[in-house]
Amino acid sequence: MVEVMYFAWVRERIGEPREKIETKAETVAELVSELRAREPRYAAAFEDLSALRVALDQELADFDAPLKGVREVAFFPPMTGG
Amino acid sequence: MTVRVQAETFDPGAELSAFGQGRADLGAIVSFTGIVRDDAGSLDRMVIEHYPGMTEKAISQIVARAVDRWALADCLVIHRHGSLQPGEQIMMVATASKHRVAAFEAAEYLMDYLKSRAPFWKKEFTRDGATDWVAAKVDDEDALKRWSD
Numbered sequence: 683m684v685e686v687m688y689f690a691w692v693r694e695r696i697g698e699p700r701e702k703i704e705t706k707a708e709t710v711a712e713l714v715s716e717l718r719a720r721e722p723r724y725a726a727a728f729e730d731l732s733a734l735r736v737a738l739d740q741e742l743a744d745f746d747a748p749l750k751g752v753r754e755v756a757f758f759p760p761m762t763g764g
Numbered sequence: 765m766t767v768r769v770q771a772e773t774f775d776p777g778a779e780l781s782a783f784g785q786g787r788a789d790l791g792a793i794v795s796f797t798g799i800v801r802d803d804a805g806s807l808d809r810m811v812i813e814h815y816p817g818m819t820e821k822a823i824s825q826i827v828a829r830a831v832d833r834w835a836l837a838d839c840l841v842i843h844r845h846g847s848l849q850p851g852e853q854i855m856m857v858a859t860a861s862k863h864r865v866a867a868f869e870a871a872e873y874l875m876d877y878l879k880s881r882a883p884f885w886k887k888e889f890t891r892d893g894a895t896d897w898v899a900a901k902v903d904d905e906d907a908l909k910r911w912s913d
Contacts, residue, residue: 690813690885691897737883740818756815756883760900763843763884764798764855764875 684749686713688727689758692734695727710736711745713755727757735760765831765839767823769814771846776856783840784860790837794867795858796875802850806890812845812854815883819843826877830859833873834866841874843884876907 687700707713714731717724728734736743737756749755768774776797784790800810827839838860848854855878859870886898 687815689815689883690887693813737815737818740815740821742881756818758815758883759885759897760905761880761883762886762898762900763882764879 684713684752685754686717687754687756689756691759692727692757696723705749707749709745709749710738710743710747710755713749714745733759765824765827766841767820767827768842769816769819769823770842770844773844773852774842774856776853779840779842779856780858783858784838787837787860789862790860791862792864792867793858793860794864794871795856796871797856798854798875800848800850800852800854804890806892807850808889808891809850810848810854811887811889812848813885813887814843814845818883819845822882823878826874826881829877830870830873834859834861834870836861836866836870839870839874841878843878843882845884873911876904876911879904880908 684703684705685700686703688696693699705713705716707716714728718728731745735758736745738747738752739754780795784793823841823843827841830836831839836859840858843855857871857874859867859874861867861870880900888896888898
């Protein structure tokens with residue numbers, strides 16, 4: 683069970699800020715494939731991975747990173763702080 | 765070192781006066797304040813979303829690297845979230861060191877990294893009801909390359 687969080691337009695496309703997901707995905711990319719297959723709103727949010735960033739337990743990570751032991755996965759567009 | 769992530773506004777003058785006060789080992793203080801800009805004259809407000817928990821962690825890591833690299837005597841980062849009006853301050857950084865070059869460079873480093881590596885997202889609301897997420901710029905990502913050693 684992982685907590686999956688969405689921010690900015692990813693959150694808007696999916697329609698919720700967070701959800702608990704039961705998954706056997708071994709990497710972020712596998713989790714993304716599972717999410718895409720769920721519903722069109724997920725497919726729309728994850729259409730272009732180059733427009734997305736991912737954080738695992740609040741640290742930036744790559745899409746091929748393993749999910750073993752991870753509790754919190756967050757998807758969001760490139761950050762615009764400052 | 766101080767990192768504050770807050771919805772409330774702040775007084776950059778008061779923050780700067782208090783920063784590094786009473787320390788005789790400092791030779792230079794540099795500060796930067798970011799303001800909500802209304803280029804087209806149509807901006808109603810900017811709403812800044814962030815990732816509570818990761819935001820503080822990410823900024824603290826950026827600050828720690830700057831302090832280490834430029835041997836800063838002190839460092840301050842304040843970044844707001846929530847709804848902001850044009851002309852309001854969004855964020856502020858201040859750096860203190862023995863010499864000015866370190867203070868200037870560290871302030872630029874902090875700004876470059878806060879722009880692209882701190883989990884904030886800006887959404888603009890114009891007076892006609894339109895909304896737009898501010899897109900990250902390629903230039904902002906490129907700006908990080910000059911700091912790689």
